[in-house]
Amino acid sequence: xxxxxxxxxxxxxxxxxxxxHDEFHGDLLEVSxxxxxxxxxxxxxxxxxxxxxxxxxxxxxxGYLHRNHEKLGENTSYLASMPYTDRLDxxxxxTNNWAYAIAVEQLAGLAVPERAEYVRVILAELTRLxxxxxxxxxxxxxxxxxxxxxMYAFREREKILDLFEALSGSRMMCNFQRFGGCRVDPSADxxxxxxxxxxxxxxxxxxxxxxxxxxxxxxxxxxxVGRLSPELAVSAGVTGPVLRATGVAHDLRKxxxxxxxPRFDFRVPLGDHGDTYDRxxxxxxxxxxxxxxxxxxxxxxxxxxxxxxxxxxxxxxPKAGEAYGRxxxxxxxxxxxxxxxxxxxxxxxxxxxxxxxxxxxxxxxCLGRTVADAVIILGSVDIVLGEVDR
Amino acid sequence: MSDAAPAITQEERDDLRRNGIxxxxxxxxxxxxxxxxxxxxxxxxACCAIEMIAASMARYDIARFGSEVFRxxxxxxxxxxVSGTVTKKMAPQVVRLWNQMPEPKYCIAMGACAISxxxxxxxxxxxxxxxxxIPVDIYIPGCxxxxxxxxxxxxxxxxxxxxxxxxxxxxxxxxxxxxECDCPVPEFGAHxxxxxxxxxxxxxxxxxxxxDKA
Amino acid sequence: MExxxxxxxxLLARFPGAGITVVTxxxxxxxxxxxxxxxTARDIARFLRDEPGLQFDQCSNVTGVDWPDKEIVETTKVTxxxxxGGPAKVVEQKSKRTEPGCLEVVYHLYSIALxxxxxxxxxxxxxxTDQVTLPSLTPVWRSCEFQEREVFDxxxxxxxxxxxxxRILMWDGFKDHxxxxxxxxPDSYEWExxxxxxxxxxxxxxxPAPAVxxxxxxxxx
Numbered sequence: 001x002x003x004x005x006x007x008x009x010x011x012x013x014x015x016x017x018x019x020x021h022d023e024f025h026g027d028l029l030e031v032s033x034x035x036x037x038x039x040x041x042x043x044x045x046x047x048x049x050x051x052x053x054x055x056x057x058x059x060x061x062x063g064y065l066h067r068n069h070e071k072l073g074e075n076t077s078y079l080a081s082m083p084y085t086d087r088l089d090x091x092x093x094x095t096n097n098w099a100y101a102i103a104v105e106q107l108a109g110l111a112v113p114e115r116a117e118y119v120r121v122i123l124a125e126l127t128r129l130x131x132x133x134x135x136x137x138x139x140x141x142x143x144x145x146x147x148x149x150x151m152y153a154f155r156e157r158e159k160i161l162d163l164f165e166a167l168s169g170s171r172m173m174c175n176f177q178r179f180g181g182c183r184v185d186p187s188a189d190x191x192x193x194x195x196x197x198x199x200x201x202x203x204x205x206x207x208x209x210x211x212x213x214x215x216x217x218x219x220x221x222x223x224x225v226g227r228l229s230p231e232l233a234v235s236a237g238v239t240g241p242v243l244r245a246t247g248v249a250h251d252l253r254k255x256x257x258x259x260x261x262p263r264f265d266f267r268v269p270l271g272d273h274g275d276t277y278d279r280x281x282x283x284x285x286x287x288x289x290x291x292x293x294x295x296x297x298x299x300x301x302x303x304x305x306x307x308x309x310x311x312x313x314x315x316x317x318p319k320a321g322e323a324y325g326r327x328x329x330x331x332x333x334x335x336x337x338x339x340x341x342x343x344x345x346x347x348x349x350x351x352x353x354x355x356x357x358x359x360x361x362x363x364x365x366c367l368g369r370t371v372a373d374a375v376i377i378l379g380s381v382d383i384v385l386g387e388v389d390r
Numbered sequence: 391m392s393d394a395a396p397a398i399t400q401e402e403r404d405d406l407r408r409n410g411i412x413x414x415x416x417x418x419x420x421x422x423x424x425x426x427x428x429x430x431x432x433x434x435x436a437c438c439a440i441e442m443i444a445a446s447m448a449r450y451d452i453a454r455f456g457s458e459v460f461r462x463x464x465x466x467x468x469x470x471x472v473s474g475t476v477t478k479k480m481a482p483q484v485v486r487l488w489n490q491m492p493e494p495k496y497c498i499a500m501g502a503c504a505i506s507x508x509x510x511x512x513x514x515x516x517x518x519x520x521x522x523x524i525p526v527d528i529y530i531p532g533c534x535x536x537x538x539x540x541x542x543x544x545x546x547x548x549x550x551x552x553x554x555x556x557x558x559x560x561x562x563x564x565x566x567x568x569x570e571c572d573c574p575v576p577e578f579g580a581h582x583x584x585x586x587x588x589x590x591x592x593x594x595x596x597x598x599x600x601x602d603k604a
Numbered sequence: 605m606e607x608x609x610x611x612x613x614x615l616l617a618r619f620p621g622a623g624i625t626v627v628t629x630x631x632x633x634x635x636x637x638x639x640x641x642x643x644t645a646r647d648i649a650r651f652l653r654d655e656p657g658l659q660f661d662q663c664s665n666v667t668g669v670d671w672p673d674k675e676i677v678e679t680t681k682v683t684x685x686x687x688x689g690g691p692a693k694v695v696e697q698k699s700k701r702t703e704p705g706c707l708e709v710v711y712h713l714y715s716i717a718l719x720x721x722x723x724x725x726x727x728x729x730x731x732x733t734d735q736v737t738l739p740s741l742t743p744v745w746r747s748c749e750f751q752e753r754e755v756f757d758x759x760x761x762x763x764x765x766x767x768x769x770x771r772i773l774m775w776d777g778f779k780d781h782x783x784x785x786x787x788x789x790p791d792s793y794e795w796e797x798x799x800x801x802x803x804x805x806x807x808x809x810x811x812p813a814p815a816v817x818x819x820x821x822x823x824x825x
Contacts, residue, residue: 035483038432038462042439043480063773064480065436067510070758071783075512084509090437109632154447172437172534234661234716237747250716321631324665324712324722337667337712340631352665352712357747386436389773479775507794514782514789515774580779582790594795594810 025051031371035064039142039375042385046362046374053370058363062356062389069390073349078104078179078316081349086173088351089387092131094123094164095329097177102258103325103336104179108318110311115304116181117260121297122194123164123176124327125290129201130160131330132241132283132290133208135382139280140212142379143221149212156204159197166190180311191298198294205287213284222276226365226377229274236360240332241286242381245271245278252328259327264296279380317344324352331355331382351390355383417556424494425456425551428544431467432460433487435474438501438534442473445537455544464490469547471540472526475503475510476517478583485575488524493564493571496551498528498543505529522587524573608636611723618651619644627726637710637724642738645727646765649744652713652723660713660723663741666751667712668759672732672785673705704731707761709738711748729761732784740766758783 020028034045043064049057069088073081085100086093098120105112112120137153161171167186168174176183186194212218228238230246243250251268253261269285271278320342326335332354339348358381366374403413434442446452446460461467464487476484488497499520502508507518520526527550530543554562563571573591576583606614612624615638623641640648652660678699685692706728714721729736740763742748752763753772760781763769771778780787791806799807 035480036433036487043435063515063771063775064477064483065475066477066479066515066773067475068513068515068782069510071514072510072512087437087509090440106633107631150443151448154444155449158444158447158449171536172440232746235746236749237662237664237745239664248716255719319631321629321633322635323629323631323633324635324724325633326664333664335665335712337665337710339669348667348669350665350667356750360747360750511794512789514787518792518794578775578777580777582792586790586792594793 020049022056025056028056033371033374034061039379041138041379041383042388044378044383044385044388046378048366048371048374050371055366055369055371055374058366058374060359060362065385065389067386067390069351070349073346075345077344078318078346079313081346082177083173083175085351086175087386088353088390089329089331089334089355089384090172091134091384092127092330093172093174094120094127094176095327096334097174098124099325099327099329099334100336101177101179102327103323103338104318106325107321107323107338107340108179108316110180111308112181113305113308114260114302115185116306116308118297118301119182119186119306120177121259121261121264122294122301123167125294125297126160126163126194126197128290128330129287130157131382132287133157135283135379136208136212136280139376139379140218142375143218149208152204152208152211156201163190163193163197166193178307178311178313179316181305181307183307185306191301194294195298198291198298201291202288205284205291209284213281218280219277221373221376222280222380224273224275224277225369225373226276226380227274228361228365232361232364233274237357238332238361240329240354240358240382241279241282242332242358244268245282246274247271252326252333256326261293263300264293266293276376276380279382315344317342322348326352329354331384331387332358334387351387353387353390355381355385356388356390359383359388418552420556421552421554425548427456427458428469428496428547428551429467430457430460430469430471431464431487431491432462433470433472435472435476435480436503438473438504441534441537442471442500442540445540450537450541452541452544455541455548457544464488465492467491468494469496469498470524471498471500472504472520473500473534475508476520477513477515478517479515479578481517481520481523481583482575482577484520485523485573489572489575494562496527496547497524498530498540498547499526500530500532500540500543501535502531502533505531508533517583519592522592523576524588525591608638608723612638615648615651619648622648624648635722635724637726639726639728642727645725646739646741646744649711649725649741653744657718658715659717660715660721661745662714662716663711663745663747664714664722665710665712666741666748666755667710668755668761668783669708669710670732670759670784671705671708674703676701676703706730707732707736707759709752709755709761711741736760737762737764739764740769742766757781760784 017031020030022028029050031048031050032045033048034040035043045061047059048055069084072084082097085096088096133153133156137150140149164174165171167184167190168176228246230248233243233246234248247270249270254268266289269282271282318340320340322339324335324337326333334354335352337350338346341347365377406413470488499505503510504520507516510516511518528543528547530539532539556565563569573588576585608626612626615624622644625639627637627639629636652658679696682695682697683692684695708726708728711725713723727738729738738761740752742752743765752766755761756763756769757771757773758781793810794803796803
């Protein structure tokens with residue numbers, strides 16, 4: 001009998017810390033980390049059972065931001081759900097929009113003009129830069145350097161948000177992709193601004209890496225911490241940088257070749273050890289590859305319409321059927337599964353959330369480590385609660 | 391001879407101040423100290439939290455308004471910025487944090503979700519506004535509000551604090567002995583929170599159906 | 605990669621007598637799926653994961669779908685003889701029957717090793733009320749762990765063989781399954797200054813219309 005029958009820790013009137021008795025380990029301490037905790041990246045709760053400082057069991061508790069996105073999708077028309085996809089992974093609204101647009105375009109068999117595909121790639125890679133910079137900043141915040149790397153990352157993020165605001169009208173909730181193209185055609189001025197940002201971002205990455213990559217505190221705290229084996233990662237459905245850090249070469253931009261990604265020359269960085277340092281380095285290397293893709297996309301942007309002239313926005317009723325569309329978002333594979341019954345609203349609207357599924361192996365990575373390591377491992381998995389709880 | 395002393399005008403006070411003499415009242419000094427060092431709790435729920443973090447970063451810099459440090463512990467914080475959707479699962483925790491904050495404390499409802507449930511209003515797990523359980527001082531609309539909007543809301547809060555008298559029936563909660571500051575924490579029921587709202591803090595308004603639409 | 609019919613034939617050759625049918629997808633995406641009967645589902649899943657040449661090592665997405673009971677009205681023409689001896693009358697008779705609904709769980713499988721996919725599996729429960737048990741595929745793919753818990757929480761499908769089946773998004777004491785089509789929300793009234801549509805209907809239930817106050821006539825000059 002491992003856990004005694006006291007008041008469960010998840011009860012609202014229960015305490016945050018209680019003692020449990022385990023036959024093998026003796027007296028243990030069960031601590032509730034969250035849902036309000038300076039480092040849990042949102043309202044996320046972990047119930048950790050500790051033997052001294054070592055983690056013996058870790059159970060995540062979700063649902064503190066469950067905003068029934070899928071039920072809303074059933075009661076809203078296809079296009080009206082697009083602003084809701086912004087609020088899923090609220091840091092990366094452009095890639096969420098694109099994944100939803102791809103799913104609906106597969107469901108209804110819509111074509112996308114070439115210029116729109118290039119613009120989508122440009123915006124997705126800018127989003128990847130934004131996300132990975134912020135992740136490095138937040139990871140450092142968890143390590144204890146309170147504020148400085150985060151401030152550098154947010155300085156660059158503000159420049160990218162200026163571009164998003166100039167193009168779509170909103171910094172974060174862009175609501176930009178449409179079924180059959182994009183909403184607004186970027187002007188020559190905007191493209192020049194994007195080019196300037198891309199040219200200058202390499203210098204920022206050099207500065208950031210000089211501060212962090214060889215930093216002995218970072219290396220001591222993250223190397224060897226939170227190892228994940230490739231077999232467990234694949235079985236657990238982990239995708240994105242966390243999977244590639246274990247050495248598995250799976251990047252949907254190469255595997256599925258959606259959009260116009262097959263035209264660009266870029267590499268996919270892979271890790272060796274699957275620990276937290278690898279996950280951090282993968283993201284830095286992916287940012288450099290994103291800059292390469294951006295240079296190629298901005299140079300090769302063709303003319304033409306930004307939206308398929310035959311696409312119908314009002315009264316959009318796809319035929320009955322279903323489709324699953326997915327893209328490689330900055331956090332992993334984000335997909336939308338839609339079942340249509342011929343009416344203006346979807347019959348079933350499902351989001352495949354990468355952050356939620358990546359958390360399957362959180363316990364496996366944290367067992368045997370200390371509480372401080374659990375915070376860093378969670379930071380390196382890169383979760384956003386809007387997506388985890390939907 | 392009149393009993394009332396001649397009032398000192400603001401121009402005379404400014405003139406004296408330029409000459410190095412500060413003339414003020416205890417109330418002004420007290421409120422000046424309080425309003426210009428409001429420390430928020432490190433508390434973010436959803437998307438608005440990212441704009442709150444952006445407001446504390448280098449471009450918008452909330453520190454120049456006095457909110458230098460975001461405190462991780464509610465015992466040391468003055469301001470609860472509810473930024474993001476409050477779900478029914480999270481609501482007891484928010485109320486408990488509010489109760490743990492010592493007086494004087496203020497609450498800003500940032501974003502449409504915290505004010506009224508926002509775009510997720512038709513939700514079985516969404517609380518239609520945090521003011522159903524705790525008293526809110528400032529409402530900042532937007533989805534998400536820009537960091538400048540949060541700073542404007544903070545300035546409005548500072549103006550509100552500066553206008554609070556330190557005695558009498560309009561004094562803030564921490565200077566009065568006749569009111570209860572703790573808000574009751576809701577429990578998880580079988581279908582909804584129990585109670586679904588705090589009647590001392592929020593009453594549904596009077597009839598809202600327009601006569602011509604009845 | 606082989607087509608879904610070829611896959612079905614291969615699976616039937618390996619598991620003779622298992623209930624496997626192809627569900628065609630009429631949309632342009634043409635992602636057809638295989639409907640499996642619950643009894644052999646886990647063995648088929650393990651075969652799909654381990655067989656060289658298939659190697660579907662990643663279960664990418666687990667979705668719950670609610671198909672409510674459908675009322676079907678059938679009209680049949682019945683010939684009734686005339687008791688008075690005249691010509692027989694042909695009368696239309698309508699009979700109503702209820703086709704029971706079910707809860708369905710859809711699995712999207714991909715192969716990372718061989719870079720093919722998706723293969724879509726469907727499992728359906730017998731009805732929506734008491735026979736809602738399905739075999740859990742968590743022992744085959746670890747990624748089903750949290751997603752099956754979510755289907756249990758929001759739809760009420762009980763997964764047999766799941767290591768830790770409890771609610772994941774709603775709190776433990778919650779009694780309903782909110783994503784079902786017949787779920788009724790609790791009455792936590794949403795106040796709007798200018799309600800219309802559903803919100804107006806709810807507002808009328810909560811608040812009676814105010815009495816129309818007669819405005820005093822302005823005397824004409």
